[in-house]
Amino acid sequence: MSGPPPYAERVVAPAVPQEPDVASRTEAPARRGRLTVALRSLAALAAGALVFLSVPPRPTWWLAPVGFAVLALLLHDRRARAGFGYGTLFGLGFMVPLLAWTGVFVGPIAWLPLSALEAALVGAPCAAIAVVTRLRGWYLWAALLWVAGETLRAYVPFGGFPWGKLAFGQPEGLYLPLAALGGTPLIAFAVTLTGFGLGELVRRVLITRAPRALVIPVLAAVLPLAAGVAAIPAVGTDADAGEVTVAAIQGNVPRAGLDFNAQRRAVLDNHVKRTEQLAAELGDTKLDLVIWPENASDIDPFRNRDAAEAIARAVKAIDAPVAFGAVVVRPDGPRNSVILWEPGVGPVDEYVKRQLQPFGETMPMRDFFRLFSATVDRAGTFVPGDEATVFEMGKARVALVTCYEVAFDGVVRESVLNGSNLLAVPTNNATFGHTEMTYQQLAMDRIRAVEHGRTVVVAATSGVSAIILPDGTVTQRTGLFTPAALVERVPLRSATTMADRLGVWPEWTMVFAGLAALVIALVRGRRSRSAGDMPATADTHG
Incomplete structure (x- = not known):
């Protein structure tokens, strides 16, 4: 007969009090903390x-x-x-x-x-x-x-x-x-x-x-x-230095994209054509000055006779000094320049862009970034300027900031305070398509108008070009990727704002x-x- 003897007592282990599970105690607060974060x-x-x-x-x-x-x-x-x-x-x-x-x-x-x-x-x-x-x-x-x-x-x-x-x-x-x-x-x-x-x-x-x-x-x-x-x-708006009639020319580009430079002759021809067309439209109306965009002539007119002759023809037709963006090649490298061309005289002054765009006009740490992409070699090797040049265009003394420069307080201030009474922003946004970039830059131009108390003339290759009064009001603007010309009588102001005086x-x-x-x-x-x-x-x- 198997089994325990009848007299054996069943031994029952006493109940041991169980400690609450530490993990369960901390899990809920930790979960709440993660959710909060x-x-x-x-x-x-x-x-x-x-x-x-x-x-x-x-x-x-x-x-x-x-x-x-x-x-x-x-x-x-x-x-x-x-x-x-x-x-x-x-x-x-x-x-x-x-x-x-x-x-x-x-x-x-x-x-x-x-x-x-x-x-x-x-x-x-x-x-x-x-x-x-x-x-x-x-x-x-x-x-x-x-x-x-x-x-x-x-x-x-x-x-x-x-x-x-x-x-x-x-x-x-x-x-x-x-x-x-x-x-x-x-x-x-x-x-x-x-x-x-x-x-x-x-x-x-x-x-x-x-x-x-x-x-x-x-x-x-x-x-x-x-x-x-x-x-x-x-916010000063009075014309304390007189008035001028200004034109901003938007010649447009054949197509948007990074191959903009490959279209440079077509872009120059577009701006010449739109300027000659404007001259015919104006009749007896006389312009005081004309602003073309950045890169309006990516063919160096100092080296290329055909480009120089086309520009001279447009300037003669409009019969007013024209400031236009051009790529000028020097022995030590290219410059992103704005050239002042007088009718019957030719080029008389030049502004060289001072604040260059990294990864576009220049390539910092080129050898390092080439390890990740060969496209870095598409960036330029432009040489920056070092002078806040002001163009004398009749009664107007035109301060110049080119495209990307308008974002930099000091660059704009130096140009304006160099005896200017008008601010011009030649720009090229064609490489950014139909994005919001051009509208963001136009907002900067409006801020600069109020900050410095100057009329701002924005000339863009493909848009948006605009005329902005010293109180930031946009009186005229173009659309994107369409040829256009804006003409307006605008105030000249030489007074400095508090922002300019305080620097x-x-x-x-x-x-x-x-x-x-x-x-x-x-x-x-x-x-x-x-x-x-x-x-x-x-x-x-x-």
Whole structure:
């Protein structure tokens, strides 16, 4: 008979209390933390997209401060590392669609790396902004640090790329008159102060529930707009140096694309033809000056007799001095020049483009980038100019900035302050097709008109050409990829704006004030950590 003896007792082990599973205890908060970070990341991308949607050709300028209000909520009381991360995502939401034109014919090899680099340079000031949010009145210091970030992007890398300046998205609306007082940095400061003040207002009402402490955030949000309205009288429009009748010629190109240079004779012929046609249309009406675009003659008229004869024929027909863009070949390399051609005389002056476009007119680190793509050898080897030449065209003293140069504050300022009373922007946007690039550049031209109190004449090979008055109003403009000629009587102004008289001082004052606030915030944070008194509101999820 098998089995245990009948007298055996069944031994039952005593119940041991079970410890709660540590993993289950921590999994839910970690999951919530990851979800929070993911939602904040999406919000950062969306905030950057709002700023992009404020940029022309859309007139929705007011979306920019809304985007910065969202950014303020994301950066408040975060660590610098989190500020950099959210700021970079904000930058991607802004820069990727803004710079899509850079890849229209070459693909993402130029567009996406440039956008990522610019986004990282947006993330850098956002890291600093996160640090200063623990200071009283942080929205003021944050706005100053944003200006510092824009200044950084205007100088690095490869000579800077200031295309994404906030001011260039504000040719409409209430911030525009501030350009006459402090240029593009003052507009950037005003836009971001409004946005950060609005973000702090929302935070106090909905998050901290401190409705009685709203006065200062309200003032921060509203005063920049009020300042823009108050600055309207500073925008001079009177013709203190007389008036001239000017024409902008848009000859058009046979087709858009990177093979623009292969069409150079056809492009020159188009501008000659449209100028001769305009001469016939005008009859007895007399022009004072004519502006042709950048690259209107990519055949050097000093070396090619046929090109020189065609230009001379057009100038004789229109019977007015003509400034036109040309590629001029010298022993040490080609120049992207603007030549002044007088009727019956010929070429009398020349302006050489000073701020060359990297990866287009020049190729930095050519050997290195050739490792990734042979297309780098399509970039030019142009030699930059070194003088802010002003053309004397009758009563007009014409300052010149060529295409890409209009994005650079210092280049435009130097040209305008060299005794000018009119500003001309010959440009070539044919290589960017039907993208928004030309409208973004036109917005820059409008900002420059107000900033320097000058009429701006924009002549583009394929559009958009325009006449812009000193208050930023566009009186005439062309379409894309169509031959056209704009003729208008415009004011000449020699008076300087406050922005011109102050020069770089407003910008660098804001930069140093923002950096001083950052240093103070870092010192205070170090003292708090050494005392074991970390802020109670610090975000543990970054």
